[in-house]
Amino acid sequence: MNVIKVSGTSRTSAVAGAIAGVFRENKRAEVQAIGAIAVNQAVKALALAKSYLKEDGYDIFFVPEFVDVEIDGKVRTAIKFIVEAR
Amino acid sequence: MNVIKVSGTSRTSAVAGAIAGVFRENKRAEVQAIGAIAVNQAVKALALAKSYLKEDGYDIFFVPEFVDVEIDGKVRTAIKFIVEAR
Numbered sequence: 001m002n003v004i005k006v007s008g009t010s011r012t013s014a015v016a017g018a019i020a021g022v023f024r025e026n027k028r029a030e031v032q033a034i035g036a037i038a039v040n041q042a043v044k045a046l047a048l049a050k051s052y053l054k055e056d057g058y059d060i061f062f063v064p065e066f067v068d069v070e071i072d073g074k075v076r077t078a079i080k081f082i083v084e085a086r
Numbered sequence: 087m088n089v090i091k092v093s094g095t096s097r098t099s100a101v102a103g104a105i106a107g108v109f110r111e112n113k114r115a116e117v118q119a120i121g122a123i124a125v126n127q128a129v130k131a132l133a134l135a136k137s138y139l140k141e142d143g144y145d146i147f148f149v150p151e152f153v154d155v156e157i158d159g160k161v162r163t164a165i166k167f168i169v170e171a172r
Contacts, residue, residue, distance in 0.1 A: 036126035043125050043165055047150040061147040061170075064133040079129055084147075
């Protein structure tokens, strides 16, 4: 399962669609964002994906965790959101 | 139960402590943030509160939702995070 990577320029509805798609297939999704703008986009997408998936009968929730990722040889701290259902 | 309001200048550890405190008392907490910087601070605080509360045996998750709030007579869209445990 691929991690859905969100940037500050990601469109909320596109990310929400990706989250819903991955979740429907795997009953789980992982979303990663680095920086305040990207994290905000990710959270808005998660809120939107929640309403998409509610229509399919899934009641999803999120668990955030810090992860270190290497980008261009530098270590940065990202937020990873694990998406699961009750 | 009071909603924990997070601003862009809130300290992550202070917010995390507030979340953990409210959660321990109510087995639930609500965190509200407006704007990308505040949402990012809230998410970091949630990730930190998760590790605080894990030590107490709670496995928390959150559910984000959009809420309209009125500030100085203007309606703005905030993100509210409902914090619960499995």
